[in-house]
Amino acid sequence: MSAPEYVFTSVEERRELERLQAIERECDPASRRRLGATGLGAGWRCLEVGPGAGSLLMWMGEIVGPSGRVTGLDLSTKFLPPHRPAQIEVREGDIRTEALTPASFDLIHARYVLIHLPDYQAALDRMLAAVKPGGWLVLEEPDFSASRGIEGTPAQLTAMERINRAIHRMYENRGMDPALGRKLLPLLQTRGLRDLSMEHGAPVSSGGSGMAAIMAMSAVQLRERYLATGLVGEEDLRLYGEMAADPNSRAIYYATVAVAGQKAASE
Numbered sequence: 001m002s003a004p005e006y007v008f009t010s011v012e013e014r015r016e017l018e019r020l021q022a023i024e025r026e027c028d029p030a031s032r033r034r035l036g037a038t039g040l041g042a043g044w045r046c047l048e049v050g051p052g053a054g055s056l057l058m059w060m061g062e063i064v065g066p067s068g069r070v071t072g073l074d075l076s077t078k079f080l081p082p083h084r085p086a087q088i089e090v091r092e093g094d095i096r097t098e099a100l101t102p103a104s105f106d107l108i109h110a111r112y113v114l115i116h117l118p119d120y121q122a123a124l125d126r127m128l129a130a131v132k133p134g135g136w137l138v139l140e141e142p143d144f145s146a147s148r149g150i151e152g153t154p155a156q157l158t159a160m161e162r163i164n165r166a167i168h169r170m171y172e173n174r175g176m177d178p179a180l181g182r183k184l185l186p187l188l189q190t191r192g193l194r195d196l197s198m199e200h201g202a203p204v205s206s207g208g209s210g211m212a213a214i215m216a217m218s219a220v221q222l223r224e225r226y227l228a229t230g231l232v233g234e235e236d237l238r239l240y241g242e243m244a245a246d247p248n249s250r251a252i253y254y255a256t257v258a259v260a261g262q263k264a265a266s267e
Helices: 013-036 055-064 120-130 154-173 180-189 210-221 223-228 234-245
Strands: 045-049 069-074 088-092 105-111 131-143 148-151 194-201 250-252 255-262
Touching: 013 055, 013 105, 013 131, 013 194, 013 210, 013 255, 045 055, 045 120, 055 069, 055 088, 055 105, 105 120, 120 131, 120 180, 131 180, 148 154, 154 223, 154 234, 180 194, 180 255, 210 223, 210 234, 223 234
Parallel strands: 045 069, 045 105, 069 088, 105 131
Antiparallel strands: 131 255, 148 250, 194 255
């Protein structure tokens, strides 16, 4: 099985690191709360799929301590901190094909990973097989169907609507689901997880906010992909960036759906 081309693979590395770090600043507080709710503690064995720039990986390492183990698995590990405590292991590989010991992790977490995989169900099955009976799976994925402009100039709002359509088309052209987050709960229900919880967060973000900045960065990095859909032009991209910087604008850039579930102890 060949690895899919990650949407951001070809972008300039410095900009990609800045984007990953911006996502961490915006999203880590909620992710830490969700992971903490599982009871994550000293001695746990954890797997972080797609650790990006490594902030959650390092945080989980602090929580599990020297008696625990946190493994970070990513297609590329170039953005991870070079100096890590002994309890953190980094592996470069694909979650769908990497050799993982069955039933070996107390907690597996992935944020914004499955949306990049056309065969995300295979990746999900691999993760679930690696969770111990009684262990936890925590997934966070976007739902771009929630995206919409709320306040802005008519031209800005029109541009955002077009960019949102282009984002959908870009993912669909690659065999991916731009609203994957909405499917997480039934995906885990059908796999028998228990104590399921779900959050659907669609914050209204002003221009200049962290979320607006992230999406503006993505639009710059994915400019050619957006244009290739045929749904937007250069002026739409300019106005989208203008709206993302305008403190008087308001928009929902996307929703994050988070689902946590526990593997049955009898398995």
